[in-house]
Amino acid sequence: MxxxxxxxxxxxxxxxxxxxxxxxxxxxxxxxxxxxxxxxxxxxxxxxxxxxxxxxxxxxxxxxxSGGMSAISLYIGLKESPSKLGVKGENYWIAGSYDHDATYETRNDIVKGEIDSCYLSFPSLKEQNPEQHTAEIISFADFEAFEKWKDEPWKKRGEDYEALKSKIAEGLIACVEKQHPGFKDLIDYCELSTPLTMENFTSKLAGRMYGLAHTPxxxxxxxxxxxxxxxxxxxxxxxxxxxxxxxxxxxxxxxxxxxxxxxxxxxxxxxxxxxxxxxxxx
Structure with a gap:
């Protein structure tokens, strides 16, 4: 910035x-x-x-x-239009099971690369004449899973942090690939943001993207x-x-x-x- x-x-x-x-x-x-x-x-x-x-x-x-959840986002640049996969700009909620409470309880397994639920969007397909095609994958995670790097500056959090980001990115892509075979081959570039990124750029405590907790x-x-x-x-x-x-x-x-x-x-x-x-x- x-x-x-x-x-x-x-x-x-x-x-x-x-x-x-x-x-x-x-x-x-x-x-x-x-x-x-x-x-x-x-x-x-x-x-x-x-x-x-x-x-x-x-x-x-x-x-x-100020309690609440944060998220991990994978921003993706594509080689060509994802319409070849049959998508037309819809948003997808991908879930590994119908037990959404259980899915939520295991949200921090994302740091192991174990991901069976996510949100998938194709922003470029919502534009009339996109110059490049993009996709975005989002999944929930807690700030605490990344807390050990909270005092490190952006872009300087070390090799372990970057390795973790790569593992998570691979897990997110694999989750989408199960539902949309061929998606992985379309990827040209990707960049992952974590709850630390969210906190850094939005000033929201622990990267809690929805702000104040929705309680009575x-x-x-x-x-x-x-x-x-x-x-x-x-x-x-x-x-x-x-x-x-x-x-x-x-x-x-x-x-x-x-x-x-x-x-x-x-x-x-x-x-x-x-x-x-x-x-x-x-």
């Missing part, structure tokens, strides 16, 4: 800007940018444990809700909303609503509405309706 957010600047209980580390060649400079409104999309944990240096009252509750406590916590204890600072994304693409989208809607005051959502609906009506008339 060329730039990274380092701190949200708080003055007199108000967010006034951000400090950004900018990369120039092999050196970094710290710059400050100021704005009347700051919106954080890294979730509650990343915001209040990394970016905001002031303590908030709900920090202990936040720690309790989460949905009854009054502090989970776009507004924060600091004026001018708002949270957006999945932590505001729920997980997944739609959850993140609705989190964005909630934040945009909060910026427009008590009746913000209604104001936005009116604008959308007015815009659509104009388009139809034209």
């Amino acid at each position: 060329r730039n990274s957010g380092e701190e949200i600047i708080i003055k007199n209980d108000r967010a006034v800007g951000v400090k950004v580390k900018e990369k120039h060649g092999k050196s970094f400079t710290l710059k400050e940018y100021y704005a009347p409104v700051i919106i954080s999309s890294v979730g509650f944990y990343g915001t209040f444990n990394h970016l905001v240096k002031q303590k908030v009252d709900f920090l202990s509750q936040l720690e309790e809700l 406590q989460r949905f009854s916590s009054e502090w989970i909303k776009p507004q924060t204890p600091f004026k001018g600072l708002y949270i957006t994304g999945g932590d505001i609503c729920t997980t997944g693409v739609v959850g993140a989208m609705m989190g964005g809607v909630a934040t945009a509405s909060a910026l427009d005051g008590a009746f913000g959502f209604g104001k936005h609906l009116y604008k959308i309706r007015k815009y659509n009506k104009t388009e139809v008339e034209v």
Whole structure:
């Protein structure tokens, strides 16, 4: 990454800007940018444990809700279109058995290269005119399975870590190959990310990709909303609503509405309706 957010600047209980580390060649400079409104999309944990240096009252509750799973992702470049395997851009959930509870309990066997369940996607087949074809394989795993390397920097975690990644990648490919014979022969390049990668690039505790745990406590916590204890600072994304693409989208809607005051959502609906009506008339 060329730039990274380092701190949200708080003055007199108000967010006034951000400090950004900018990369120039092999050196970094710290710059400050100021704005009347700051919106954080890294979730509650990343915001209040990394970016905001002031303590908030709900920090202990936040720690309790920061549990959850992480994942391993294999990003694949293909030599040619996977449509020759009969796929048309669908997403696949591959499972070795119907006992999904048992599958979940053995999720960390992935470090042994023993994988019988995963998610398979072909992003390039969802594009109209892809220049290159790609695939992605995802499987669940806990951060603890990789914890011994947590203090090592990205790309410098040693030969054992790289060997483990290679073993996992081979296991994921073998899992897909059982369901889609010929898939392995299409692979030109692949790169594996682990929960350590997820934590490094998203600032989510232990690489827990879905953010706050989905428990009754989460949905009854009054502090989970776009507004924060600091004026001018708002949270957006999945932590505001729920997980997944739609959850993140609705989190964005909630934040945009909060910026427009008590009746913000209604104001936005009116604008959308007015815009659509104009388009139809034209």
